[in-house]
Amino acid sequence: MLCTEVLDALEPIAAGELTPDDRIAAHLASCPHCAAALEDARRLEQILQARPMPRAPAQFTSRTMARVRRARWRTEQFLDLGFNVTLGLVLLAILGSVWLVLHRSGLVAVSNDAVALLGTGLVTLARRVAPTVPLYAGATALLVTALGIWWWAERELT
Amino acid sequence: MQVVNERELVERCRLGDERAFEELVDRFKDLVFGLIARTVQDRSRAEDLAQDVFLRIHRGLPYFRGEARLSTWIYRIVANVCAQDQAPREAMVSLDDDRMSGRSMPSVSDRRFSDLELRDRLEKAIVRLPANYRLLIAAHYLDGARYEELAEALQLPLGTVKTQLYRAKQQLRRMLETELK
Numbered sequence: 498m499l500c501t502e503v504l505d506a507l508e509p510i511a512a513g514e515l516t517p518d519d520r521i522a523a524h525l526a527s528c529p530h531c532a533a534a535l536e537d538a539r540r541l542e543q544i545l546q547a548r549p550m551p552r553a554p555a556q557f558t559s560r561t562m563a564r565v566r567r568a569r570w571r572t573e574q575f576l577d578l579g580f581n582v583t584l585g586l587v588l589l590a591i592l593g594s595v596w597l598v599l600h601r602s603g604l605v606a607v608s609n610d611a612v613a614l615l616g617t618g619l620v621t622l623a624r625r626v627a628p629t630v631p632l633y634a635g636a637t638a639l640l641v642t643a644l645g646i647w648w649w650a651e652r653e654l655t
Numbered sequence: 656m657q658v659v660n661e662r663e664l665v666e667r668c669r670l671g672d673e674r675a676f677e678e679l680v681d682r683f684k685d686l687v688f689g690l691i692a693r694t695v696q697d698r699s700r701a702e703d704l705a706q707d708v709f710l711r712i713h714r715g716l717p718y719f720r721g722e723a724r725l726s727t728w729i730y731r732i733v734a735n736v737c738a739q740d741q742a743p744r745e746a747m748v749s750l751d752d753d754r755m756s757g758r759s760m761p762s763v764s765d766r767r768f769s770d771l772e773l774r775d776r777l778e779k780a781i782v783r784l785p786a787n788y789r790l791l792i793a794a795h796y797l798d799g800a801r802y803e804e805l806a807e808a809l810q811l812p813l814g815t816v817k818t819q820l821y822r823a824k825q826q827l828r829r830m831l832e833t834e835l836k
Contacts, residue, residue: 508821508828534828541828544777545796551692553684554702561680561706562673565713 498524503531511538661725668716676716680709683729686797690733693793695740696782708736723807730800730808734790773831780830788823795820 503524509515517525525532598604664682667675687708692701711732719728781789787809794800794808802820806813 504825508824509817511824537828537832538824541777541824541831544773545792545824548693548774548777548796550685550797551689551698551701553688553705554698557684557688557702557705558677558680560702561684561709562677564706564710565676568710568713 500524500528500531503528504534507531507535507538510535511542662721665716665719665721665725668713669719676713679712683726684709686726687729687733689797690730690790690793691737693781693797694737694786694789696778700740704736704740708732711736724804727804727808730794730805731810734787734809737790738786776831777827780827783830784823784826788819788826791816791820792823792827 498520503521506515506517506521510517510521525535664675664679668679684705688701688705691704691708692698695701695704708729712729715728715732719725781792784792791805791809794805800808802813802816805811806816809816811819
């Protein structure tokens with residue numbers, strides 16, 4: 498039997514997964530080189546089995562969870578942005594379609610008079626509403642502040 | 656019982672239960688970190704990669720059908736993360752140049768390495784192995800992963816896994832020939 502054949506079988510023998518047959522056993526008994534190699538393989542097996550197991554650092558779970566939350570928040574932001582952009586595009590498409598229908602059907606000429614009438618109405622309405630504008634402005638500012646605080650608090654939480 | 660608990664845990668994670676995912680991280684952190692730390696020398700890098708593994712698990716859980724064991728699926732993710740990370744890093748760490756190049760033969764007294772030194776040499780020798788061999792050695796000796804499980808995780812035939820593991824050990828034995836005496 499050749500040394501190369503025996504050397505190829507040393508690792509399974511050293512790991513206890515292969516029992517050397519008579520030919521291999523005879524070769525190992527007569528060849529000091531292969532016998533020494535088997536001893537090396539057994540030693541290596543022992544060292545590999547005795548290697549200390551590296552343990553995860555103490556704060557590993559909390560740090561991982563923080564990364565998971567950050568990643569999830571980013572995904573949600575991305576989805577929100579995608580949703581808003583899509584909504585804007587849909588609105589634009591609707592407005593464009595309405596304009597196209599009006600333009601093609603000749604309703605634009607008719608609607609010019611309607612726009613003028615609407616303009617006069619709006620001016621009248623604005624004159625009437627003007628005295629209450631500060632009140633509405635104050636209410637809007639309050640609402641915006643409240644929404645801002647809510648957004649900030651939610652961002653802090655996530 | 657463990658498998659039932661595992662399924663339940665996965666199901667809770669899939670439903671978005673954050674505590675369940677935290678439990679999953681706690682349960683598998685030593686396995687994931689241990690595997691990576693045995694293939695990557697730098698501990699902080701190992702932690703980053705281990706966190707990457709859990710991020711992938713978090714993203715992939717909705718698609719995990721439970722056909723394989725959770726640990727097998729995790730092995731596969733670890734293997735992918737390690738392979739992606741280590742491809743450009745191959746051959747960055749070297750053993751003692753004199754020893755590896757065989758330019759100087761150690762004297763008999765030099766050969767008497769203590770276990771600690773031998774372990775150090777072994778770690779350095781393992782780093783010189785190809786990435787797939789390193790992971791096989793880590794998984795087989797860290798967690799006692801069976802060949803069948805490794806084969807399933809790495810999507811390799813059983814015979815290939817055994818052969819690669821034997822070859823990895825053969826290479827290690829040759830690299831450490833002097834020190835093992």
